[in-house]
Amino acid sequence: MKFSIVIVNQLLIEILILLLVLDLSNQSEPIKLYPNLKQPLSLPEREKIKFDNFEEIKLHMKTIIGNTEKPKKNKISVIDFDLTKIDLKNVTQIVSFYNDYTKHFNKKYETKHEVEERMNIFKETIVSINEHNSDDCSHYTQGINELSDMTWPEIVKQKLGLNKENVTKKSKLPTITLYSATETPANKIPVEWDWRKYGIVTPPKKQLTCGSCWSFSSVSVLETYLMKIQISEGKFDPKNQLTLSEQNLLDCSGSFGTQGCDGGSTRMAFNYLKESKGLNTDKEYPYINKVSSSCQLNKEKLVNIEVKESQSIDSEDELVSTIYNHGPTTVSFHTTKKNFKNYKNGLFEDPKCIAKNINHYMTAVGYTADYFILKNSWGQEWGEDGYIRVSRAKVAENCGLFEQSYYPVMTNAVETDKIKDKLKKN
Structure with a gap:
């Protein structure tokens, strides 16, 4: 009788772990809030974590428990983001995206005025990129990179x-x-x-x-x-x-x-x-x-x-x-x-x-x-x-x-x- 209870308890534990994992995997990572912004830029949803078998699920749960936090999922890089989804008239959105961009390339500017100038160059670059990429006759694609907020003389x-x-x-x-x-x-x-x-x-x-x-x-x-x-x-x-x-x-x-x-x-x-x-x-x-x-x-x-x-x-x-x-x-x-x-x-x-x-x-x-x-x-x-x-x-x-x-x-x-x-x- 005691042996049966142990088996049932073990099954219940594994079912609870499975339900918990499924719940976690369906949750997207919270979008980071930026100071002084009314709404954050919504980046594409991260890829779901996939498991081949139940043993991998249990191992994943042990990892979560051991680290006392949920593993971070891979965030889509700003350099791979679909620029056509950015509304350049939406100040909140472009400020948020530019914030991500400067962090990605570890860019730091000393004054608010320079930040504004750099962001204007960045916006012009996005316009130019989208215009080029809309040309069906072109054989190559353009995208943002480390040079996207730099002047040509620089x-x-x-x-x-x-x-x-x-x-x-x-x-x-x-x-x-x-x-x-x-x-x-x-x-x-x-x-x-x-x-x-x-x-x-x-x-x-x-x-x-x-x-x-x-x-x-x-x-x-x-x-x-x-x-x-x-x-x-x-x-x-x-x-x-x-x-x-x-x-x-x-x-x-x-x-x-x-x-x-x-x-x-x-x-x-x-x-x-x-x-x-x-x-x-x-x-x-x-x-x-x-x-x-x-x-x-x-x-x-x-x-x-x-x-x-x-x-x-x-x-x-x-x-x-x-x-x-x-x-x-x-x-x-x-x-x-x-x-x-x-x-x-x-x-x-x-x-x-x-x-x-x-x-x-x-x-x-x-x-x-x-x-x-x-x-x-x-x-x-x-x-x-x-x-x-x-x-x-x-x-x-x-x-x-x-x-x-x-x-x-x-x-x-x-x-x-x-x-x-x-x-x-x-």
């Missing part, structure tokens, strides 16, 4: 950084030299290629408020080139990618024409490496978002980089060949006031691009028959996780990809075809 100073060169391009180096990887003939190059698939492209970094795109692009190229060498020597560890120092270039390459946070070119960066013979890692020489008072290069902890020459890229075919044969390459680009900065996803095309107006450096890491894959240095919440796909339908040429783009020719460069059997997809 973006030019803090997020770009390509200085135009008055350099007559030198005659091309021979395709095969003693210090260059043998190139695969154009008719045997794969139709598409993406170095990210092989774990030798470091994640997009953030240049923050320094016009140092030239440094980030140069470093990104060198990282992959060196990891190719590691693969050929059987020393590559995909869990421990090689990451080099952008700050090293910022502080130490001034005598080669770079101007720190005021811009530079990747050719100048590669010329510096011909003399320095290497860089420190970013752990040894961390990025500080400004130029140091002096070069802090630690020669005892130098990552060996044997750059012999910087080679220019003058055409679409050359860019494809370089990406496959050598690896990622630096590319110049004309970023426009509205279209590029608001890019979120899709196949980017910009009729306002003018090749001669290049102002930014990125890194080409792959291609398909339809587009080039470019890695930016504005963090992973811009574009497609920090990347942009640029259409090859004359857009690449119009936006200046072949105006001031370079890759390093290295003494110990590795031919891609010779390590293809060692490349492992993630």
Whole structure:
């Protein structure tokens, strides 16, 4: 009899737990109230917590009891919010949403007047984004990001950084030299290629408020080139990618024409490496978002980089060949006031691009028959996780990809075809 009572009690407990869980799962998280607002902005309902079996439910209940609070559900990020649902005439709603935005990107402004100005820029950005996204002919989508409440002069100073060169391009180096990887003939190059698939492209970094795109692009190229060498020597560890120092270039390459946070070119960066013979890692020489008072290069902890020459890229075919044969390459680009900065996803095309107006450096890491894959240095919440796909339908040429783009020719460069059997997809 006692045994039966125990069983019944156990069943009752489990039924009560189940009912409690079902009740909790049907409750949405309370909307956070904002000071001085009559009504909060209603964001989309969070996803429900789902369980595969009753044991998971009981484990979940123990977690709640143990923490004495309900686990937080994933909140839809402001950068993924449907902007068409925002009524810009509703002051309460836009203030609330902008509050979420500034918290998401950790933006802090000192005066009420500046907050108002920033919010007006933010509203104008939303109008522009919604107007673009309503165009059915567009192949890409725009969205808000860290730049959405910044003025164009601020973006030019803090997020770009390509200085135009008055350099007559030198005659091309021979395709095969003693210090260059043998190139695969154009008719045997794969139709598409993406170095990210092989774990030798470091994640997009953030240049923050320094016009140092030239440094980030140069470093990104060198990282992959060196990891190719590691693969050929059987020393590559995909869990421990090689990451080099952008700050090293910022502080130490001034005598080669770079101007720190005021811009530079990747050719100048590669010329510096011909003399320095290497860089420190970013752990040894961390990025500080400004130029140091002096070069802090630690020669005892130098990552060996044997750059012999910087080679220019003058055409679409050359860019494809370089990406496959050598690896990622630096590319110049004309970023426009509205279209590029608001890019979120899709196949980017910009009729306002003018090749001669290049102002930014990125890194080409792959291609398909339809587009080039470019890695930016504005963090992973811009574009497609920090990347942009640029259409090859004359857009690449119009936006200046072949105006001031370079890759390093290295003494110990590795031919891609010779390590293809060692490349492992993630």
